[in-house]
Amino acid sequence: MAGLDVIWADRQDLPASDRGLAYGDGLFETIRVEGDQPLLLRRHLERLVAGARRLAIPLPPDQLQQLVGEALEHYGRPSAWVLKLVLTRGSGGRGYRPPAQSRARLVLSCHAMPPLPAPGGVTATVASTPLVVSPELSGLKSLNRLEQVMASQHLPAEAYEAVFTDAGGRLLEGTRTNLLLRFDGQWWQPPAEGVAVAGVMAAALADGLTAAGERVRQRPLPLSLLSRPECEGLYLTNSVIGAVPVRRLGCLHLPIDNTLATICDPLKLPK
Amino acid sequence: MAGLDVIWADRQDLPASDRGLAYGDGLFETIRVEGDQPLLLRRHLERLVAGARRLAIPLPPDQLQQLVGEALEHYGRPSAWVLKLVLTRGSGGRGYRPPAQSRARLVLSCHAMPPLPAPGGVTATVASTPLVVSPELSGLKSLNRLEQVMASQHLPAEAYEAVFTDAGGRLLEGTRTNLLLRFDGQWWQPPAEGVAVAGVMAAALADGLTAAGERVRQRPLPLSLLSRPECEGLYLTNSVIGAVPVRRLGCLHLPIDNTLATICDPLKLPK
Structure with missing residues (x-):
């Protein structure tokens, strides 16, 4: 069961059975990227890994790191953009109760920068x-x-x-x-x-x-x-x-x- | 924008941009059905409509009623089963902020009855x-x-x-x-x-x-x-x-x- 199911949001939909949809059973990160340079990446990934541990969602850190690298390449663009990671417990389980062994799902998507606030306040x-x-x-x-x-x-x-x-x-x-x-x-x-x-x-x-x-x-x-x-x-x-x-x-x-x-x-x- | 996007979970996936996944921005109902006879249907649908009103998710009650009728026929089976409705605000919006006009999404799925508890307690x-x-x-x-x-x-x-x-x-x-x-x-x-x-x-x-x-x-x-x-x-x-x-x-x-x-x-x- 080790490893993540991966959804590239620009070309894949999500199984309707996903527990992220059903219960909000998951976590997310939104990472600012300048070209292909993510800001505060180590902190984002550490928070995601720590959160997954709290929720007991299996998340192999090496695969996460590799997928983020692929996403930076796949979605990269000259100007600033936002990489969003959604980690869910995947599908399965009986109602709220998670399955004994679950295969987590990672959704990778790319978003435009939101309008920045006026720097003067x-x-x-x-x-x-x-x-x-x-x-x-x-x-x-x-x-x-x-x-x-x-x-x-x-x-x-x-x-x-x-x-x-x-x-x-x-x-x-x-x-x-x-x-x-x-x-x-x-x-x-x-x-x-x-x-x-x-x-x-x-x-x-x-x-x-x-x-x-x-x-x-x-x-x-x-x-x-x-x-x-x-x-x-x-x-x-x-x-x-x-x-x-x-x-x-x-x-x-x-x-x-x-x-x-x-x-x-x-x-x-x-x- | 009136009307619902419909997802039949036995044959369709969900756009990864759905706000139900992103934020839990939606509601659900699980309805016990005996053959094609749903139990407490009026109450379930009234709760869903009232909840949607509280969240300002547009939900046309007539279309809901009609889709539930189709689902009872589509998923119907001789024994008891569970019809699950997931209503989300659909896709769109800027971050948490919902779009000014959204098109809600209804996911209809069919589930086996859970094991019933021992009637003695x-x-x-x-x-x-x-x-x-x-x-x-x-x-x-x-x-x-x-x-x-x-x-x-x-x-x-x-x-x-x-x-x-x-x-x-x-x-x-x-x-x-x-x-x-x-x-x-x-x-x-x-x-x-x-x-x-x-x-x-x-x-x-x-x-x-x-x-x-x-x-x-x-x-x-x-x-x-x-x-x-x-x-x-x-x-x-x-x-x-x-x-x-x-x-x-x-x-x-x-x-x-x-x-x-x-x-x-x-x-x-x-x-």
């Missing part, structure tokens, strides 16, 4: 419903993303992103971005255990800032911090856009911090 | 992690079912089901069943707003019992109720198995109630 809203993160799933970039879909659906046209809080009003993450707060000369991120998706860019930035001698901490981020004079700026980060400051969150006008790119350029981080 | 375990239900998703039989998959994965061989509590230790539901407690001559179910899946059989039984003059209430169900002398029996219910008593939950031996089928037979309820 974006408007965001606070999602109308708190994000509820199961400890079983926290950090996993799983295929269970209906809350993110629903928050995106209600996004006003002028807003770039909806930012979730938890039930206690503490900032968690955007629908497709993580948060990085500059506060009193330090860098703060919400605690990893409460976050739905452990962002590759968030981790790379934390490491990059730390390596540059900056102080990076995980701590609860009540919304009220943003109204304090020590608040120097809030960034949205992900591995496709890098980082963009939030100019306005709901009714709240935020200061724009310009130090991040000078300390640690998100798009020039080591792999 | 089953063993169940309490899931090791509480179930966390987002208010945005509560009650929806959505394609986001990874917590159910994980709880099923850890199920000991002798256990028929894992039963979730909430973080406060109150009984919620099984991975694929709802709960019905007979307590002090009444019938109790957990409050609808806290439950992940609003079961078709649970609702039909509540109506059937009420029609038979029984008292049915929704109220919080702390685990401790099961150790009280007024506890007369706990049932697992769903639309495929009907109802089965729980003989043992974890270490706790439960009394077996035999009154349900005599008052209101789950498999003979009105459509």
Whole structure:
């Protein structure tokens, strides 16, 4: 049973029996590629392998690495693009219960870069419903993303992103971005255990800032911090856009911090 | 854009771009069929239509009804079987954000009946992690079912089901069943707003019992109720198995109630 079933999305469909469709029983990664050079590839693949281990989806790392190499060649183009990997537990099992031995499936697809946010900053809203993160799933970039879909659906046209809080009003993450707060000369991120998706860019930035001698901490981020004079700026980060400051969150006008790119350029981080 | 894309799972694959795969952006129903006679069909279709409305997935009820009729004919067989409907938002959109106008997709598949539980009662375990239900998703039989998959994965061989509590230790539901407690001559179910899946059989039984003059209430169900002398029996219910008593939950031996089928037979309820 070892090995992956492979679906090249530009020329193959998916068996309707796939457990990714049935239950969201799988994981995904979206990797920015410049020509044939993927950004933060090692971190993406490590997250996928670690997530598969948590879900007990068999994923041979060597075959994964080789298929990603083939995809970079197959889909490669001169300009920037996005390589998406969807890993599912494959077909089979009895209802929710996975088969004793499953053959995982990897779907490889190629996507245009999304429109990049204005580098001078974006408007965001606070999602109308708190994000509820199961400890079983926290950090996993799983295929269970209906809350993110629903928050995106209600996004006003002028807003770039909806930012979730938890039930206690503490900032968690955007629908497709993580948060990085500059506060009193330090860098703060919400605690990893409460976050739905452990962002590759968030981790790379934390490491990059730390390596540059900056102080990076995980701590609860009540919304009220943003109204304090020590608040120097809030960034949205992900591995496709890098980082963009939030100019306005709901009714709240935020200061724009310009130090991040000078300390640690998100798009020039080591792999 | 009106109308559904239809996938007959016995002869068609699914576009890999489907949002059901990407995000679990959809819903499903599993309907027990005896020959060509579906059980509780009206309730199943009403739940699917109501769920689609909550997610703003366009679903023409007339076309749904017609396709289900065709599926009953196409897949029909002399013995009992299960018709599964998977409704997704189809393809398209920008990331999580659904397209302004989407064309939904309906996947129709046929499955063997699962092995039925021993009518004399089953063993169940309490899931090791509480179930966390987002208010945005509560009650929806959505394609986001990874917590159910994980709880099923850890199920000991002798256990028929894992039963979730909430973080406060109150009984919620099984991975694929709802709960019905007979307590002090009444019938109790957990409050609808806290439950992940609003079961078709649970609702039909509540109506059937009420029609038979029984008292049915929704109220919080702390685990401790099961150790009280007024506890007369706990049932697992769903639309495929009907109802089965729980003989043992974890270490706790439960009394077996035999009154349900005599008052209101789950498999003979009105459509």
